[in-house]
Amino acid sequence: MGNMGAMAGLWRQIQNEMRDAVSEAESQTFLTANQELTASYAGGEPIPPEQGGYVRTYQMKNSARTTGVVGGGDSVSATVYLDQGYNYDTGTYSTPHVFSEAESGGSGIVLTSGFWQRTEQKAQQYAEQAFAKRFKQ
Structure with missing residues (x-):
């Protein structure tokens, strides 16, 4: 019986560490997304x-x-995303199309493109770092 309690305690500890790692990576990614969007x-x-x-x-x-x-x-997961529920009143492009064109630098949209690609790359780094801190190889 003692080993079962110890295993359950270890599993709870692992779950807490996983949750903390995802939370850390999510917070850093959300901050980066906002910084990248502002900079664009x-x-x-x-x-x-x-x-x-x-x-x-x-x-x-x-x-x-x-x-x-x-x-x-x-x-355990977290998703950082761009809310595309807004409707542009130009009637020319849907919001997802506008966002896609802005990311790629197309359609004459005046922004620094690649903001979401940079965010995704950093998100991967944040997740790897957060898990590496908690789970040594």
């Missing part, structure tokens, strides 16, 4: 609509969201 707007200003450009809404800059840590047991 330093790429310049669009030309005004009367000259064939557009009015900047800053919707993408404020679109980073997170689920927080979810799950338990042997499966």
Whole structure:
């Protein structure tokens, strides 16, 4: 009976460490997403609509969201994402299309592209570092 209690305690400790690692990586990734989005707007200003450009809404800059840590047991996760529920009133592109074009630097959208790719790369690093601190190889 004693070994079962010890194993259950060890499993709880592992679960807590997993949850802490995911929480740490999620927090760092969410911060990075917001920093990358803010920095992407330093790429310049669009030309005004009367000259064939557009009015900047800053919707993408404020679109980073997170689920927080979810799950338990042997499966814990967190998702950082861009909320694409906003509807642009131009009627030309859907919000997912605008976000995709902004990420790739297309359609004349004046932003520094690659912000989400950089966020994803850093997210991977944060997760690896957070787990490495807690689970030595």
